[in-house]
Amino acid sequence: AQSVSQHNHHVILSEAASLELGCNYSYGGTVNLFWYVQYPGQHLQLLLKYFSGDPLVKGIKGFEAEFIKSKFSFNLRKPSVQWSDTAEYFCAPPGGSYKLIFGSGTRLLVRP
Amino acid sequence: NAGVTQTPKFRVLKTGQSMTLLCAQDMNHEYMYWYRQDPGMGLRLIHYSVGEGTTAKGEVPDGYNVSRLKKQNFLLGLESAAPSQTSVYFCASSYPHVEQFFGPGTRLTVL
Numbered sequence: 001a002q003s004v005s006q007h008n009h010h011v012i013l014s015e016a017a018s019l020e021l022g023c024n025y026s027y028g029g030t031v032n033l034f035w036y037v038q039y040p041g042q043h044l045q046l047l048l049k050y051f052s053g054d055p056l057v058k059g060i061k062g063f064e065a066e067f068i069k070s071k072f073s074f075n076l077r078k079p080s081v082q083w084s085d086t087a088e089y090f091c092a093p094p095g096g097s098y099k100l101i102f103g104s105g106t107r108l109l110v111r112p
Numbered sequence: 113n114a115g116v117t118q119t120p121k122f123r124v125l126k127t128g129q130s131m132t133l134l135c136a137q138d139m140n141h142e143y144m145y146w147y148r149q150d151p152g153m154g155l156r157l158i159h160y161s162v163g164e165g166t167t168a169k170g171e172v173p174d175g176y177n178v179s180r181l182k183k184q185n186f187l188l189g190l191e192s193a194a195p196s197q198t199s200v201y202f203c204a205s206s207y208p209h210v211e212q213f214f215g216p217g218t219r220l221t222v223l
Contacts, residue, residue, distance in 0.1 A: 009152070032209055032210065034211055036214075042216075043202060043214040043215060043216050043217050044155075044202065044204075044214040045214070046211045046213075049210075049211055051210075090154060090155065095157070098143060098160065098162050098168075098208075099145065099157060099160055099170070100212065101157075102147075102154045102155040102156075103154055104152060104153060104154040105152075105154045
């Protein structure tokens, strides 16, 4: 069965600190990779995606992610977090031909 | 464009009661999904559909049934609710192999 692992369950940062959230997956086929964000009390929204080409992809709100095929990783980064980035972040690689598999999520708390 | 909508937003059931959650999308997406979200467990796929009239089991299908009679609608049914089904339920839709768009969720409590 396909799997995904998010290494950090809870992260607490101060504003302006840098962020990196790890994501490793097991799917060996062609990968379309996603990071979603869920702000408190809201539904999931797409943060960024990778389909092909440049392995460094940029998303909304200054987020970026790097696809490293050899490591089956798709880590999320942001150089300087803001209080408004407080949210839960989900990595979502393919879980098969028709579906995604969502990681258990990382709760980020940014202190002002 | 309303995107993905879910009805109802909140519901409280007693053990053994039944209910149906409705998901509707106006983006002409082929694929639709039902997830449940529980603390610390991320999103787990209950059932999904790759087209009108087709459904398939996901990771946690027991206790749930689904139907996709129209392309734009995906219904999730609980025939006999149990406290273990207390959760937040999200519907999503997508074109094949691209990002999923999520609804606002339904918070269900089973007493």
